[in-house]
Amino acid sequence: MIQHKTGLISFLFLAITFSILIQTTEATAMSFTVHGGDEVTKSLSLSIEDHVLIRFTVVGTSESSIHFFMTYPNGTEKDFGSVGDFSYSFVCDAGGEYTLHFSNAGSSEDELITLDYEIDHYILGIPQTLFLAMIIAIVCVAAAAVFIFMGRPH
Numbered sequence: 001m002i003q004h005k006t007g008l009i010s011f012l013f014l015a016i017t018f019s020i021l022i023q024t025t026e027a028t029a030m031s032f033t034v035h036g037g038d039e040v041t042k043s044l045s046l047s048i049e050d051h052v053l054i055r056f057t058v059v060g061t062s063e064s065s066i067h068f069f070m071t072y073p074n075g076t077e078k079d080f081g082s083v084g085d086f087s088y089s090f091v092c093d094a095g096g097e098y099t100l101h102f103s104n105a106g107s108s109e110d111e112l113i114t115l116d117y118e119i120d121h122y123i124l125g126i127p128q129t130l131f132l133a134m135i136i137a138i139v140c141v142a143a144a145a146v147f148i149f150m151g152r153p154h
Helices: 003-022 127-152
Strands: 026-034 039-046 051-058 066-069 077-083 085-091 098-103 111-120
Touching: 026 039, 039 111, 066 127, 077 085
Parallel strands: none
Antiparallel strands: 026 111, 039 098, 051 085, 051 111, 066 077, 066 098
16 A cells, blocks of 8 residues: 555646646637737747747738837847738747837837747756657556556565
């Protein structure tokens, strides 16, 4: 009975540890309006080796474009100019807060933005889902081995 409690406690400890240490994959879709002469910012908190895909579409009455630029954690900016249908992917080389800027300063009409971004976390250069699958497979094989060796008469 004591062996079963110890095994259960060890399993729960490992499960809690992995759930705390491993981030989940994030995917978000949202729509928001950038009023004429205004700017809207959205922040992404990223880690090193995260694979990021940013897509958005601008819907307006006459001109369907907006000035878009991104600020990196070290303060540098990457300007993409005036875009209407945008897609950009990159791998983070520095962890921190990345800020997406949607500026409608040069226009008097409102623009509707439909933003979709995906963040895939990598652990030791391996996609998180594959890494978790490998951990689960190793734990299952170890549990089966323990079960087999405990069932043998000594």
